């Protein structure tokens with residue numbers, strides 16, 4: 571018999587990655603568990619669970635009788651995820667740290683570490699996602715670092731690996747994986763692909779992982795912990811006081827400490843205001859945060875967005891899009907948001923315009939627009955620009971009616 575296939579499993583100390591390691595072991599692989607420390611606990615004022623998580627991952631490895639390692643990517647996380655996040659906030663956008671962590675840390679630094687330092691034949695995570703490959707195909711690929719260009723590699727171009735939503739559609743985590751590189755995907759196993767969360771919990775109980783089953787599911791941004799977002803972000807960014815302005819009539823409603831303390835659609839805390847107002851836009855040139863009086867204000871609804879250069883997971887860009895210049899697919903930008911039919915056009919710089927079949931609330935610059943064909947996740951692009959809101963169109967119609975009936979402002983044309 572040949573050498574056992576070696577799979578390095580990213581283990582967070584949570585139930586999903588613990589069961590992923592268990593499944594890999596049952597499949598007969600040589601499994602190594604690795605806990606990544608991505609955030610320096612000394613920086614935290616709130617609750618730090620990183621040491622406890624590491625200990626929990628170690629205990630699972632003991633039960634499974636597999637080697638355990640810990641690796642620090644604190645520097646890399648700070649550089650590629652957190653600093654980027656701060657820059658985005660300063661520019662008025664709201665980034666998604668989980669997407670960035672997968673792209674730069676788990677499927678780049680961790681992936682490289684697993685192959686180059688630990689001698690992996692494949693990596694695995696506890697994500698709920700599927701690929702178009704059987705395990706055996708994963709092992710047949712040769713390892714290449716994630717930054718390697720696909721150009722010139724004929725095999726990769728002929729057989730791109732696809733990313734699919736998991737069987738458990740509620741848990742499916744493709745949005746978070748939508749920026750990962752093809753090379754990393756080719757060498758990755760998702761052992762939970764076909765399982766439901768309930769079944770995973772049952773497996774964890776049977777395997778005796780009681781200490782991980784008792785933990786609460788991680789929610790929100792891990793490094794913020796229980797702290798209020800405003801006080802957290804003001805530890806890192808200089809306050810930039812500005813005004814809350816009513817989108818309805820331009821009235822000054824109050825003041826805030828910086829536009830980056832708010833995201834679109836969020837409730838605005840305006841001192842002295844009895845009623846609840848919601849953030850509908852930001853003007854970083856003036857520092858103003860525009861607010862509307864209802865959570866479903868038409869200024870929050872729009873149906874078009876432009877991304878930066880789109881990241882296509884398997885075919886860059888999809889041949890259908892090149893052929894017809896327009897492609898019908900599905901869209902979302904938040905985990906657990908239903909998929910919405912849309913039509914996509916490709917611009918010369920690789921960015922895309924996405925036109926949705928209906929308006930959605932709080933499409934947010936900085937978030938990733940993720941596209942699907944059926945269950946296949948095609949990839950994602952960062953939202954940079956929005957089309958006119960329902961409110962802007964309404965105002966424009968009113969203005970043109972008042973000035974003798976010219977046409978309302980059209981949705982933006984895709985740039986050529």
Ligand SMILES: Nc1ncnc2c1ncn2[C@@H]1O[C@H](COP(=O)(O)OP(=O)(O)OP(=O)(O)O)[C@@H](O)[C@H]1O
Pocket residue numbers: 579580581582583584585586587588604605606607608676694695696697787788
């Ligand atoms: N600190 C970490 N060290 C190693 N792997 C990690 C770490 N954090 C996350 N992962 C990997 O990324 C996967 C997805 O993590 P995420 O926190 O998004 O989901 P989760 O469903 O809470 O997973 P889990 O139940 O395993 O914690 C995990 O299953 C694990 O494989």
